[in-house]
Amino acid sequence: MALKVVVVGAGVVGAACAFHTASAGMDVTVVDRGPVGAGTTSRGEGNVLLSDKEPGPELALARLSRRLWDEAGRELGPDTFELEHKGGLVVASTTEGLAALGEFAARQEAAGVRIEPVDRVQDLEPHLAPGIPGGVHYPQDAQVQPVLAAAALLRAALQRGARLHKGEVAGALTGRGGRISGVRTTTGDVLHADAVVNAAGTWGGEVGRRLGAPVEVLPRRGFVLVTEPLPPMVRHKVYSADYVAGVASSDAGLETSCVVEGTRGGTILIGASRERVGFDLTMNTAVVTRLAAQACGLFPFLRGVHLIRAYRGFRPYCPDHLPVVGPDPRVPGVVHACGHEGAGIGLAPATGALVTAHLLGRPWRGADPAVHTGLLPDRFLIPGGAPQ
Numbered sequence: 001m002a003l004k005v006v007v008v009g010a011g012v013v014g015a016a017c018a019f020h021t022a023s024a025g026m027d028v029t030v031v032d033r034g035p036v037g038a039g040t041t042s043r044g045e046g047n048v049l050l051s052d053k054e055p056g057p058e059l060a061l062a063r064l065s066r067r068l069w070d071e072a073g074r075e076l077g078p079d080t081f082e083l084e085h086k087g088g089l090v091v092a093s094t095t096e097g098l099a100a101l102g103e104f105a106a107r108q109e110a111a112g113v114r115i116e117p118v119d120r121v122q123d124l125e126p127h128l129a130p131g132i133p134g135g136v137h138y139p140q141d142a143q144v145q146p147v148l149a150a151a152a153l154l155r156a157a158l159q160r161g162a163r164l165h166k167g168e169v170a171g172a173l174t175g176r177g178g179r180i181s182g183v184r185t186t187t188g189d190v191l192h193a194d195a196v197v198n199a200a201g202t203w204g205g206e207v208g209r210r211l212g213a214p215v216e217v218l219p220r221r222g223f224v225l226v227t228e229p230l231p232p233m234v235r236h237k238v239y240s241a242d243y244v245a246g247v248a249s250s251d252a253g254l255e256t257s258c259v260v261e262g263t264r265g266g267t268i269l270i271g272a273s274r275e276r277v278g279f280d281l282t283m284n285t286a287v288v289t290r291l292a293a294q295a296c297g298l299f300p301f302l303r304g305v306h307l308i309r310a311y312r313g314f315r316p317y318c319p320d321h322l323p324v325v326g327p328d329p330r331v332p333g334v335v336h337a338c339g340h341e342g343a344g345i346g347l348a349p350a351t352g353a354l355v356t357a358h359l360l361g362r363p364w365r366g367a368d369p370a371v372h373t374g375l376l377p378d379r380f381l382i383p384g385g386a387p388q
């Protein structure tokens with residue numbers, strides 16, 4: 001009999017979990033309290049980056065994910081989720097910064113990332129500011145449209161027999177030995193399962209708690225600015241080398257280091273800020289001003305361009321900046337797939353693959369062993385308590 005799986009969350013990560021588990025022949029139900037992709041998935045930019053990742057389990061996950069986004073593109077059609085292999089260009093503002101970027105890139109290259117040092121950055125991006133001493137081109141960096149990607153993966157899962165259920169998960173059903181046997185919703189619906197995947201993103205800590213298996217996932221707010229549509233002016237994902245330090249920082253205060261990229265519709269996206277202010281969605285014009293100034297520093301032509309909007313969301317942040325992917329030892333049958341912070345779009349397919357591998361009890365084909373062991377929840381388990 002097929003393994004019965006409930007996936008909590010229909011963001012891009014839950015959709016990828018549904019896609020891979022349904023493709024492996026499991027009997028899958030996805031449950032979400034809201035529309036598909038309406039959580040943080042609708043608030044990101046869609047960068048699929050290798051360039052910003054230190055060698056380690058997250059980079060290994062990103063390399064697997066990059067391959068699986070291509071496979072999904074071949075299977076579902078790259079245009080269904082606007083998959084673009086546009087490449088990333090990381091630029092340094094000083095010669096010291098360029099040396100540090102070169103060292104970082106060399107370590108990434110040793111871990112399997114393709115890198116191309118660039119002396120004249122204007123050859124790749126003609127509208128960049130003058131005086132930039134150089135950068136590194138990452139040809140494997142790509143882009144997807146996050147909500148379309150979640151919808152495409154979920155649609156494919158439904159075509160393989162998965163179901164979508166509207167409801168908010170309130171607690172767990174448990175069976176012999178404390179093993180999870182399903183979930184119940186706030187409206188009293190009961191969904192039976194052999195395994196429950198916690199793909200609730202920034203709410204993964206709370207859902208984990210309701211399942212008796214809390215993990216530490218906190219909101220890290222980010223703003224993205226959107227310009228009026230323009231003819232193509234920015235060809236790659238362009239960001240300054242200090243972005244990597246900003247991503248890795250655990251400071252709760254405001255941190256901004258911008259990424260600039262064009263979209264198919266002609267708008268330019270300028271992301272993103274980072275700050276830990278709980279679930280506060282208030283507009284902050286100081287953040288907008290800082291991001292805009294940094295973007296104009298990279299691309300001076302932006303000074304004459306209108307912003308049409310700024311959106312914001314909450315990255316699912318874990319204290320060690322790594323996602324939590326794998327079975328929870330406290331409640332047999334609970335598998336976490338949350339806490340991807342600012343990389344959940346890029347990392348979604350590999351997360352779905354890894355969850356499937358954990359459920360099948362065998363490694364995913366060709367995956368670096370680090371991804372199977374380095375992201376497990378037991379690295380920072382917080383006290384559980386009985387499922388609710």
Ligand SMILES: Cc1cc2nc3c(=O)[nH]c(=O)nc-3n(C[C@H](O)[C@H](O)[C@H](O)COP(=O)(O)OP(=O)(O)OC[C@H]3O[C@@H](n4cnc5c(N)ncnc54)[C@H](O)[C@@H]3O)c2cc1C
Nearest residue numbers: 009011013039040041044045047169201222343344345346
């Ligand atoms: C400003 C910003 C820019 C970003 N840029 C990028 C980027 O360029 N590239 C990248 O890879 N990532 C980026 N991210 C991060 C990325 O958006 C997230 O990591 C990713 O969307 C997380 O997806 P998810 O499916 O885990 O969570 P979500 O999309 O939030 O999905 C979780 C779902 O769980 C549901 N849920 C929660 N609780 C319950 C419950 N009790 N019962 C039922 N359902 C429940 C929610 O309704 C939601 O739909 C960015 C994020 C922000 C904020």
